[in-house]
Amino acid sequence: MNTADRQSHETVESPYEDIGAVGALGAAAIDLMIGGRELYSVFVRTLYYVARGRREKGALLRQMYEIGNRSVFFLSVTMGFLGMILVYQAGLQAKRVVPDYTLLGATYLELLVRDFAASLGALMLATRVGAGIAAEIGSMVVTEQIDALRMCAADPIDFLIKPRFIASMVMTMVLVIWAGTVAFVAGGFTAYFAFEVPLQTFFNHQLVDFGDITIGLTKCVAYGAAIPIVSGYCGLSTFGGSEGVGWATTRAVVNTSLAIIILNFFISGAGFLIFPE
Amino acid sequence: MAALTSPSKAEATPSFAANVGTSFLDIAETAGGMTILLARVIARVVPPRVDSRELLKNLYKMGVKSLPIVAVTALFTGAIMVIQAATIVKRYGAEGLLGWGAGFGTLREIAPLLTALMISGRVGANNTAELGTMVVTEQLDALRVLAIDPISFLIAPRFISIVSTLFMMTLFADALALFGAAYTGEALLGVSPTTFYNGLTSGLLGFGDVATGLVKSVVFGVVIGLASCHFGLATKGGAPGVGRAVNATVMASAAGVFVLDYLTSFALGG
Numbered sequence: 001m002n003t004a005d006r007q008s009h010e011t012v013e014s015p016y017e018d019i020g021a022v023g024a025l026g027a028a029a030i031d032l033m034i035g036g037r038e039l040y041s042v043f044v045r046t047l048y049y050v051a052r053g054r055r056e057k058g059a060l061l062r063q064m065y066e067i068g069n070r071s072v073f074f075l076s077v078t079m080g081f082l083g084m085i086l087v088y089q090a091g092l093q094a095k096r097v098v099p100d101y102t103l104l105g106a107t108y109l110e111l112l113v114r115d116f117a118a119s120l121g122a123l124m125l126a127t128r129v130g131a132g133i134a135a136e137i138g139s140m141v142v143t144e145q146i147d148a149l150r151m152c153a154a155d156p157i158d159f160l161i162k163p164r165f166i167a168s169m170v171m172t173m174v175l176v177i178w179a180g181t182v183a184f185v186a187g188g189f190t191a192y193f194a195f196e197v198p199l200q201t202f203f204n205h206q207l208v209d210f211g212d213i214t215i216g217l218t219k220c221v222a223y224g225a226a227i228p229i230v231s232g233y234c235g236l237s238t239f240g241g242s243e244g245v246g247w248a249t250t251r252a253v254v255n256t257s258l259a260i261i262i263l264n265f266f267i268s269g270a271g272f273l274i275f276p277e
Numbered sequence: 278m279a280a281l282t283s284p285s286k287a288e289a290t291p292s293f294a295a296n297v298g299t300s301f302l303d304i305a306e307t308a309g310g311m312t313i314l315l316a317r318v319i320a321r322v323v324p325p326r327v328d329s330r331e332l333l334k335n336l337y338k339m340g341v342k343s344l345p346i347v348a349v350t351a352l353f354t355g356a357i358m359v360i361q362a363a364t365i366v367k368r369y370g371a372e373g374l375l376g377w378g379a380g381f382g383t384l385r386e387i388a389p390l391l392t393a394l395m396i397s398g399r400v401g402a403n404n405t406a407e408l409g410t411m412v413v414t415e416q417l418d419a420l421r422v423l424a425i426d427p428i429s430f431l432i433a434p435r436f437i438s439i440v441s442t443l444f445m446m447t448l449f450a451d452a453l454a455l456f457g458a459a460y461t462g463e464a465l466l467g468v469s470p471t472t473f474y475n476g477l478t479s480g481l482l483g484f485g486d487v488a489t490g491l492v493k494s495v496v497f498g499v500v501i502g503l504a505s506c507h508f509g510l511a512t513k514g515g516a517p518g519v520g521r522a523v524n525a526t527v528m529a530s531a532a533g534v535f536v537l538d539y540l541t542s543f544a545l546g547g
Binding site: 074077078081082084085086088089092093096097107110111114115119123124127128131132135138139142241242243245246247249250253254257258261262264265268269272276 | 354356515
């Protein structure tokens with residue numbers, strides 16, 4: 001009796017226990033589908049409210065300050081170090097193959113414009129901004145402020161996600177351009193001090209063409225949109241009290257980073273096919 | 278009298294110097310706390326006094342459960358590296374160098390770095406949330422009352438698990454990223470995986486490149502483990518404090534990983 005009791009209790013605790021490998025795969029696929037559908041719904045509703053929502057004075061500026069200005073220091077430090085590492089590693093490799101540093105700066109700038117500035121900058125923003133958005137909205141969910149909003153006939157997406165969405169689109173673009181500049185200048189000085197490449201040789205933009213800039217800016221727009229949507233969705237789906245906020249933050253960081261890497265893959269692939277130069 | 282009225286004003290607009298001083302003291306406090314924590318953990322590890330059941334549980338929870346996310350990240354990262362190298366390879370028509378170009382970037386930098394960022398997001402943040410919740414619900418005090426050392430029962434197993442998880446995940450990520458890179462090269466550039474493999478092993482890349490990446494992964498693991506345990510233990514202010522601690526962990530880990538990546542690259546040299 002006692003054993004049976006405990007067994008039934010365990011079945012209630014974990015319903016996925018004895019469904020086998022195929023069942024577990026199916027459960028994961030269904031979870032993924034439901035998550036994808038809800039994410040899509042958040043995205044579409046955000047776009048709708050961007051076009052037709054109410055305008056709240058000051059909300060957008062506050063979010064732009066929160067997302068943009070307060071990330072500048074963090075982003076400058078990380079991207080500055082990243083620029084130094086990338087040039088140092090590239091220089092070491094160039095020494096092994098072709099001991100010629102004349103195109104080091106130009107190639108580095110091309111890669112920076114096309115990929116690294118946007119993708120690594122956005123990964124940094126995903127940790128800072130994404131975690132912040134999820135923690136803020138998550139704690140509003142567990143303290144039932146979101147339900148209060150709904151009772152006042154204010155859609156939390158209009159009220160909370162929309163300003164973050166617009167602010168993040170604008171500020172991601174601005175911050176990525178800033179981060180790219182920091183990374184390039186830091187790289188230039190590394191090349192100067194470690195490999196004695198003159199700064200005039202390093203600061204060379206002849207390899208950057210229209211395609212590179214288009215791909216880079218497309219990435220900025222896509223990441224800027226993805227960060228608030230994914231982390232806002234993770235925040236809104238918080239459950240389980242105060243502990244849940246911690247898990248929501250975790251999920252936001254991981255899912256936003258994954259979204260950025262997957263978007264990067266598709267945009268880079270499409271960019272390579274459209275601008276094959 | 279003036280002292281009574283001024284604090285609110287001073288809090289509203291602290292001067293620039295005060296801001297710099299406060300953030301400097303904060304950074305010093307964090308760095309000091311993490312160093313002390315590291316010393317305490319080492320003291321529990323050297324003659325091993327670590328709870329082995331807790332260690333196994335954490336290794337499973339942090340290592341095995343992170344495998345899918347690391348695999349997805351690594352496959353896509355390898356593919357992206359090939360796409361980026363493709364332009365240069367096409368320009369010079371050097372298809373044999375594709376394996377080298379994608380391989381050196383992946384093995385030395387990108388695979389350890391991105392794995393560390395993903396593990397810091399998934400494992401480090403999770404760990405802080407868990408420890409922080411324990412701290413604010415006074416479970417750590419309960420452990421001390423039962424004469425159980427929280428460092429050897431909770432912290433040391435987590436720290437060891439994070440470091441070894443990151444090391445093993447970087448090994449996986451290296452392999453999977455190169456796998457993804459080889460097949461993207463075939464699909465996109467028509468470079469066969471054999472050519473890719475030859476470029477990888479033709480002598481331009483050696484064991485040193487793989488080892489550099491692995492040394493970095495251990496360094497990153499130490500940073501992430503220390504940051505997540507430190508901020509988890511330093512949680513205060515109830516439930517909202519847990520959210521703030523998680524946020525602080527993620528940012529400190531990311532900044533620490535980048536700064537130490539730079540220092541390790543220089544220290545290991547070519």
